[in-house]
Amino acid sequence: MSPEGVLKTDDQAHAARTLWNLLHAWWQMMPKQERTLANADAAIRQARQDIDFLAVLPAQAAQAVLKTYFQAWKNCWDGRTDAPNFKSRLRTVMSVDIPQGRDLNIVRVHRRWGMINIPKVGRVRFRWTKDLPVGKRAGAQNRITGARLIKDGLGWHIAFRIQTLQAKPDPHQGPDIGIDVGVTVPIALSNGETYEHGAWLTDKEKARLLHLEQRAARRKRHRKPGERTSRRLHRTYDRIAGLRAKAKRRALDWQHKATTTIARTYNAVVVEALTITNMVKSAKGTVEEPGKNVAQKSGLNRSISGEAWGRTVTLLTYRTARYGGALVKVPAPGTSMRCSACGFTTSGSREFQAVFVCKNPDCGWSGNADHNAARNILHLYRTGLALVPAAGRAVVRRAKRVKPATAR
Structure with missing residues (x-):
């Protein structure tokens, strides 16, 4: 143009x-x-x-x-x-x-x-x-x-x-799968498969972005109160926006490809019903009751927002329907602390972030924490627990088991 x-x-x-x-x-x-x-x-x-x-x-x-x-x-x-x-x-x-x-x-x-x-x-x-x-x-x-x-x-x-x-797609004949989303491992499946990605910007682009952000902060610091933004500062902002838009485009391309592969392979894709807006709230607190670990929580919030879990679920929703499958949401509480082998739940099972160790003395199962959570998510679906949207809210319903027909 x-x-x-x-x-x-x-x-x-x-x-x-x-x-x-x-x-x-x-x-x-x-x-x-x-x-x-x-x-x-x-x-x-x-x-x-x-x-x-x-x-x-x-x-x-x-x-x-x-x-x-x-x-x-x-x-x-x-x-x-x-x-x-x-x-x-x-x-x-x-x-x-x-x-x-x-x-x-x-x-x-x-x-x-x-x-x-x-x-x-x-x-x-x-x-x-x-x-x-x-x-x-x-x-x-x-x-x-x-x-x-x-x-x-x-x-x-x-x-x-x-x-x-478009013709109505035939019912998908693939298996069911549970998905656990995270920060270190963006998408972990219940069968042990993972979908990971590298940094959205190269080392040179990261250095360039840091240099531009420092230049913008320096020029903004020398601007007097009430003074209009200079053209140089506007050009610096435009270059920063260009690099961030490039990173966002690469992230969106990865999400499109990953969700398309999942929708083509599996029938029912089961995810957690996460309230992401509550997960990324600031930990600053108030003057009377200041928060703790504010800097660490701020970094975690940026990482969660960068992975765009909500957009992943949105892409999976219409893609599974396009290929004859379905996306199902299950309750989120307890999926990361529950043992997928015996069902024992305790808060001390994840001593290491990436490793799950069951504290049940009769079990003692250990494995990858993300895969364990994905298996629990799939288990909730198979046991009949699913979140069904109704009038703007989600309610838990247990699916009725259909008895096989018998010949008379």
Whole structure:
């Protein structure tokens, strides 16, 4: 994308974020009986006439913001997510929605590149990474319905929405598997297999990132209170964001490949129902009751957030369904302290972090702690304990055993 196109797309993303915030303010001010889609649409049209910079956002993209906002409230009422909130400039991912696929006019230039039409931006070249239903491949049941522009530290990217007709997959014939997620071993299976990865950045990239962070801190320290951020500091921030985006892209690529392999191999994938938000809470405490081991807990929180356990479960959820399997959640308490051989539970079984030693004198089994937890997770599923979501919360239900039919 040319520099001029980047500026135009940035303006559209800022206008979309502003429109969301205006909708949120309108929603809070209006009485409940007047919070309708028609009234919100009229308010958007009036805002686009009164505020000049909102006109850079296409009308279809503005309607997409409205539909997304109302869908966010529906998800909140159903208990799936929290209530929508104000979108800040620094913490919000810049994005623009193109809801109509017929406006794209996609043309493949050659093997690696294609051309697309972005409303109020013009023709833009993009890298062709996946097959798209364009030309002879397009049809009523296999077509592009829209796209979404997303910006990160590496620049603008485009994601296409494709409507396709797929046959219902046959039931998966593979075995069941339990999965324990961790920090040292990201994914440990109950059969002893592990999925591990190295550092997301090379040594040179880590040194470069450290140098840039030190430079940013030094330049920020010399800035006077109330003074605007210099262009040099902005460029330093952009380089830091580029390296972090590169690390995130590599992590996401590893997660996609690992979850695809698991979904293709196994039938029922059993995981723990972890409340990750509670696990990564700070240990600072209060002034009256300060916390302990704050620095160690902060490092653990960063490691847990870096592994993105929730995203792994999300990827496994739709991938297992695609290949005919299913993802099942079981209660998390006690899985790491319970012996998978005899069922004896004690808090002193993990004297070493990676080794589990059963304290039962009649058992004495020892093995890898992650594999032991994964075996316990699978055992909970086989005994009939599973978490079934109901009205936004999870409840424990025991599966009924089906008696085999007998001939009369």
